[in-house]
Amino acid sequence: MAAGDRFEVLVVCTGNVCRSPVAEQVLRARFGERFARFSSAGTFALVGQQMPEQAQELARLLGAEPGPLHAPRLIDASMIEQADLVIALTREHRGEIVRLLPRANRFTVTLREAARLIECLAAAPEGDLDLAPLRTVPVPDALRALAPMMMAERGLATPPTAADDDDVVDPFRQAQEVYDRSGEQIIDAIDRIEAALRRLAERA
Structure with a gap:
């Protein structure tokens, strides 16, 4: 399958050395890249640096194999334009992404918010959710159709208890316990997203 035929997911944090590469690598390990392609960038990328050893070890613990040649990239509007879905690690990152490309508001979501929204979609009553058309199209196109359906749940999903419950904590230059908490989030x-996708697939 040509690269352009895959569902493009861009993961964004600040320095692109901890949270976004870890999430990118875990998503790739979990879902593969037959139907989707995962990349990452930073709003204030530490270009020329590598993932800290703690971040690499965290990726391994979460089931990924961190690439030794990960190169932090500074996000720009063209990267956002090419993505089908942009996953920010915090609400602040989401705001920066939308400032770069305002229409990205329609396809940019934080990682933890995405879990809430897709769970809400998967729990929709049988008569409210018509997934049958997704069976007749290639998987990348089904994902492109599913993404706006997920985003439409913003007004329906139960809001987080606290606003920062949609954020992933930044472990860069922090103690190991912060890395652990970031990894847990x-x-x-990702576990919740995968489980909800499986439920949706069973209903299609």
């Missing part, structure tokens, strides 16, 4: 969201 990332893997919890």
Whole structure:
């Protein structure tokens, strides 16, 4: 399958050395890249640096194999334009993305918010959700159709208890316990997204 035929997911944090590459690598390990392609960038990328060893170890613990040649990239509007879905690690990152490309508001979501929204979509009553058309199109196109359906749940999903419950904590230059908490937040969201996708697939 040509690269352009895959569902493009861009993951964004600040420095592109901890949260976004870890999430990118775990998503790739979890879902593969037959139908989707995962990349990452930073709003204030530490270009020329590598993932800290703690971040690499975190990716391994979460089931990924961190690439030794990960190169932090500074996000720009063209990267956002090419994505089908942009996953920010915090609401602040989401705001920066939308400032670069205002129409990205329609396809940019934080990782933890995505888990809430897709769970809400998967729990929709049988008569409210018509997934049958997704069976007749290639998987990347089904994902492109599913993404706006997920985003439309913003007005329906139960809001977080606290606003920062939609953020993943930044572990850069922090103690190991902060790396652990960041990893727990990332893997919890990805686990929930995968489970909800499986439920939706069973209903299609």
